[in-house]
Amino acid sequence: MKAARNHSAAPPYDYIVVGAGIVGLATARELLRRKSGCSLLLLEKEKQPAMHQTGRNSGVVHAGVYYAPGSLKARLCKAGAAATLKLCEEHGIAVDNCGKLIVATSELERGRLAELEQRCRANGLNVSRLDAQQLKVAEPRIDGIAGMLVPETSIVDYTQVALALAKDVERMGGSIRFGRTVLGIREAADRVTVETSDGDVEAARLVACAGLMADRIAAMSGLADDFQIVPFRGEYYRLREEKNDIVKHLIYPVPDPALPFLGVHLTRMIGGYVTVGPNAVFSLAREGYGKFAFRARDAAQTLAFPGFWRVARANLRSGIDEMRSSLSKQRYLALCRKYCPELSIDDLQPHKSGIRAQAVMRDGTLVHDFLIRSTTRTLHVCNAPSPAATSAMPIAAYIADAVTEARATRQFMHAAAET
Numbered sequence: 001m002k003a004a005r006n007h008s009a010a011p012p013y014d015y016i017v018v019g020a021g022i023v024g025l026a027t028a029r030e031l032l033r034r035k036s037g038c039s040l041l042l043l044e045k046e047k048q049p050a051m052h053q054t055g056r057n058s059g060v061v062h063a064g065v066y067y068a069p070g071s072l073k074a075r076l077c078k079a080g081a082a083a084t085l086k087l088c089e090e091h092g093i094a095v096d097n098c099g100k101l102i103v104a105t106s107e108l109e110r111g112r113l114a115e116l117e118q119r120c121r122a123n124g125l126n127v128s129r130l131d132a133q134q135l136k137v138a139e140p141r142i143d144g145i146a147g148m149l150v151p152e153t154s155i156v157d158y159t160q161v162a163l164a165l166a167k168d169v170e171r172m173g174g175s176i177r178f179g180r181t182v183l184g185i186r187e188a189a190d191r192v193t194v195e196t197s198d199g200d201v202e203a204a205r206l207v208a209c210a211g212l213m214a215d216r217i218a219a220m221s222g223l224a225d226d227f228q229i230v231p232f233r234g235e236y237y238r239l240r241e242e243k244n245d246i247v248k249h250l251i252y253p254v255p256d257p258a259l260p261f262l263g264v265h266l267t268r269m270i271g272g273y274v275t276v277g278p279n280a281v282f283s284l285a286r287e288g289y290g291k292f293a294f295r296a297r298d299a300a301q302t303l304a305f306p307g308f309w310r311v312a313r314a315n316l317r318s319g320i321d322e323m324r325s326s327l328s329k330q331r332y333l334a335l336c337r338k339y340c341p342e343l344s345i346d347d348l349q350p351h352k353s354g355i356r357a358q359a360v361m362r363d364g365t366l367v368h369d370f371l372i373r374s375t376t377r378t379l380h381v382c383n384a385p386s387p388a389a390t391s392a393m394p395i396a397a398y399i400a401d402a403v404t405e406a407r408a409t410r411q412f413m414h415a416a417a418e419t
Helices: 022-034 071-090 109-121 132-138 157-172 211-218 298-302 305-314 318-325 331-339 394-405 410-416
Strands: 013-018 040-044 099-106 128-132 147-149 155-156 176-177 182-187 192-196 197-207 228-236 238-239 252-253 265-268 274-277 348-350 354-361 371-374 380-385
Touching: 013 022, 013 192, 022 040, 022 157, 022 197, 022 394, 071 155, 071 157, 071 394, 099 109, 099 132, 109 147, 128 132, 132 147, 155 157, 157 176, 157 274, 182 274, 197 211, 197 394, 211 228, 211 380, 228 298, 228 305, 305 318, 305 354, 318 331, 331 348, 354 380, 371 394, 380 394
Parallel strands: 013 040, 013 197, 040 176, 099 252, 197 380
Antiparallel strands: 099 147, 128 147, 182 192, 192 197, 228 354, 238 274, 238 348, 252 265, 265 274, 371 380
């Protein structure tokens, strides 16, 4: 981070926010709400909001099934779901409260399902256990030996949510500038200067919510020496139109607690169609969504990072399995047929993929919690774990607390460690 000289006049903006994904937009809106009349500039390198993680996820408004009771993740998820549904109602955004059905297909999974049920009830969720017969009544085209229904789960188009947040930001007096790539950050005693592809801008404080580029932006403030973003591509298929009515709920497998991902699931989407996915394969491009996408800088940075190789060694078997499923449509189909045997290879049609920004520490530890780093005048959201889209608005409130009340970042990190 470069030093800058002091200035006599106040900087033109109170806040600069970097990133027009859902967390950045929610943070900008929350800062404007907290401090009426403040000046705020949101910078985004793309031409519109939600171009990456926000606009390429499964669209699920999560209820908080998988998180430790009382943890920060559980609390933020529940509050975030309520806030998301309220925003959708205010802006006329379509929501389908279809519920989630988690399906066990083995005795091992039945035991894990019982543990999930206890966790859900401890988190205040109204769930129902189903035996094989009840499961067949609820979902005639799904096979399993047991299930758990989570009615407090919905689907939405998060791009529309992001556009609504952007509209609120501008209505409240904030400015959004698209096509502005951040090139550098200089911090002085009374301001922070952001070098962009269209000139420098200054503010009293900066908040970076840069997603897939979070480590690179944090490095401009000297805050990324011990972690890096490692991109994992999630590949989806869309079912043929004839299968649009195949399920009434979202259909999820029982997750393996040893793995960081939830597994391939059937997802009803706003628009009436159904997707299958995602898997999770290492990507050689942070923002390249094709199966063989490659960007030299991204690949070189990841392959030179010791933490990546430690993660790869620790997860070699599951990584190979995921890669095989990526390369073989037949293997991918087998994951789906485990609980939906009627699917055929012709049912799997192309659909857009997404990339998850996974923060990894130098020692190979996957960061599953919030990772927030700060200097005197900057705050960087280096990792906002799933379900960040659902939880975006309460996450924004935590960030705004840290910025507007000068609350120590370590307090936030202590709370995050509860998860």
